[in-house]
Amino acid sequence: MRIHALSTGTVTITTKFHEGRGSRVKRLVQAFTDSQYTEPLPIWCWVIEHPEGVIVIDAGIPANANDPIWFPPHLRLMQRSAIFDIADASQEIGGQLRSLGITPDSVRWVIQTHMHQDHDGGLQCFPNAKILVAREEWAAGQGVIGKMTGYMNHRWHGITPTLLDHTQRDPIFDGAHTVTKAGDVRIVPTRGHSAGHQSVIIEDGAHTLFFAGDTSYSQALLIRRALDGVAVSAKAHARSQGQILALARQTPVVYLPSHEWEAKTRLENRVTLDA
16 A cells, blocks of 8 residues: 655644643633644645555645635634645645546545544545545534534535444444455544544554544644543543554554644654554
């Protein structure tokens, strides 16, 4: 397998968005009003050239990601707390795939860790792909309630995903869904950051590659079991992080979250998580 890390621009978030404490309401208020910001962070989309077909994990942001959103009104605060920097359409996932010699319409699977706006922006690029989304996540993002909780569901027009329930048994996680016939790519639920967040596990020789989405914004935060500022459930967030660390105690895990520059280096050098 060949695996590529593509960043569709960057995002700069408030420090209390990056790591939060307290109740959900308290964390959200602090995340949206904090005046301190992180450095620009990547928005990784992972591209796997698998023998059974090309897999894309997350679709990044579109070139118009910073266009003002006026409904619901509090989304202007959210846009203030998460500022995107993307040059033009060439930085979108479709353009970057073409630069690798991969046409978007040849992608077989697109696996969404979740449907937040920095992960769903390129879904329209994949007319032939099977788009895999957790059922809970898709349900949480629907209608006015979905918009009120931050989902950009107007981008989902015409998208009919395959909804996953993770019904297979897994010794560590609360279920699984195997993607490939070879059994080397599977999806596990890692709820907490969002209602139906999921992660992707790829067995690659002696290493287990864990494409973690936003289970944490960095490996250091995972090790500290830190809570992010916008997680919908602190309890589920902690459970998912504990399960990832349990996996890392059993097998060599390369931990690959969506918003850490070092993740690409860990992938390239197969640097494992010391849990």
